[in-house]
Amino acid sequence: MRLPLSELDETKLAQFENQFTHCLQLRSGMLDAQHESALRLFNGFYEGYKGLIVDLYARTAVISDHDKVDSPTQNPFLVLITRILQDKYPWLESILLKRRASTNPEERTGILLHGKKLPGWIEENGVRYAIDLRLNQDESFFLDTRLLRHWLKEQSQGKSVLNCFAYSGTLGIAALAGQARRVLQTDVSASFLELARKSAKLARYPGEMKVLPLDFFKVVSRMKTSGELFDIVILDPPFFSTTKAGRVDLLADWVGLINKARPLVADGGKLVAINNALFATGAEIQTQIESLFHGGYVEMDSIIPVPEDCTGFPDTIHEKAPAEPAPYNHSTKINILTVHRKDGRKAGIPQVAG
Numbered sequence: 001m002r003l004p005l006s007e008l009d010e011t012k013l014a015q016f017e018n019q020f021t022h023c024l025q026l027r028s029g030m031l032d033a034q035h036e037s038a039l040r041l042f043n044g045f046y047e048g049y050k051g052l053i054v055d056l057y058a059r060t061a062v063i064s065d066h067d068k069v070d071s072p073t074q075n076p077f078l079v080l081i082t083r084i085l086q087d088k089y090p091w092l093e094s095i096l097l098k099r100r101a102s103t104n105p106e107e108r109t110g111i112l113l114h115g116k117k118l119p120g121w122i123e124e125n126g127v128r129y130a131i132d133l134r135l136n137q138d139e140s141f142f143l144d145t146r147l148l149r150h151w152l153k154e155q156s157q158g159k160s161v162l163n164c165f166a167y168s169g170t171l172g173i174a175a176l177a178g179q180a181r182r183v184l185q186t187d188v189s190a191s192f193l194e195l196a197r198k199s200a201k202l203a204r205y206p207g208e209m210k211v212l213p214l215d216f217f218k219v220v221s222r223m224k225t226s227g228e229l230f231d232i233v234i235l236d237p238p239f240f241s242t243t244k245a246g247r248v249d250l251l252a253d254w255v256g257l258i259n260k261a262r263p264l265v266a267d268g269g270k271l272v273a274i275n276n277a278l279f280a281t282g283a284e285i286q287t288q289i290e291s292l293f294h295g296g297y298v299e300m301d302s303i304i305p306v307p308e309d310c311t312g313f314p315d316t317i318h319e320k321a322p323a324e325p326a327p328y329n330h331s332t333k334i335n336i337l338t339v340h341r342k343d344g345r346k347a348g349i350p351q352v353a354g
Helices: 010-026 076-088 105-109 143-155 170-177 190-200 216-226 254-264 282-293
Strands: 038-043 052-057 060-065 094-099 111-114 121-124 127-130 160-164 182-187 208-213 230-235 240-242 247-249 265-275 298-304 333-339
Touching: 010 038, 010 076, 038 143, 052 076, 060 076, 076 094, 076 111, 094 105, 127 170, 127 190, 143 170, 143 230, 143 265, 143 298, 143 333, 160 170, 160 216, 170 182, 170 190, 170 208, 170 230, 182 190, 190 208, 216 254, 230 254, 254 265, 254 282, 282 298, 282 333
Parallel strands: 060 094, 160 182, 160 230, 182 208, 230 265
Antiparallel strands: 038 052, 052 060, 094 111, 121 127, 240 247, 265 333, 298 333
């Protein structure tokens, strides 16, 4: 449906319209002809309108609204965004609104402003990923790790990969698409891992994928007991969580969490460490990472940046991040670490069944 415009501050509305359409124009080259890809169309936290994010998943636009306005019809920016999207992208099949501050669970997971059909998958870098735009408050697919998925597809041939805190399993699927011989996806939520299963069925991959619905700390304990090692271990935890088995705190104990996963990496293998703590500076995270280098058993391989559609472009950025991210380009800080072992052990034959 088209929402009526009424009682708008015309100056603010015009400014927003100019900024929003400019942001869409700069991203126009990222659109694919088949409309099967995913990208961020607008990041208001950096591009001048805090609280508003607009993403594109195939033929569905998702508006994430962090405002506490009671109704979409009371927010003129939402009204205008809906109109512009329908006019600029006539091929859109639906527009989904997620009201992140709502007390209504249905509004947090999404209400349709336009259309009825939601996509079941998107394609990125030649890989299809199953998605469920109403699975959670987010969209089940993180756009800021796109370049990491590219790296995993390029680096995983013949490798064994452990994906911790896998959520919907997209990072593990990227490794599988890169001809990893084995991928183990682990997450405390079995329902989230079902999307990983669906993604694996969208294509015929030569490698093996298993899912293990288990708490991270229990996974680590089980793998250590079995002596199993992996060529690549991915560590992508939430900002904070606590279970009976342990606690995750990306501000207070990031190095401790890395050291939990590190013994599972084979000699010369890679540890992918992702820290998305919004209020941690890049310098703080870098200092913590560098503390691992003493002794020579861990070294920096590379930093994976966040793509520009997520960060904003030089002439569209009007707001700074809550904490300075440099040397990273975003609050999502992605490090690829090379791990060396005293025992020199390589990844062996898997000993744990998922």
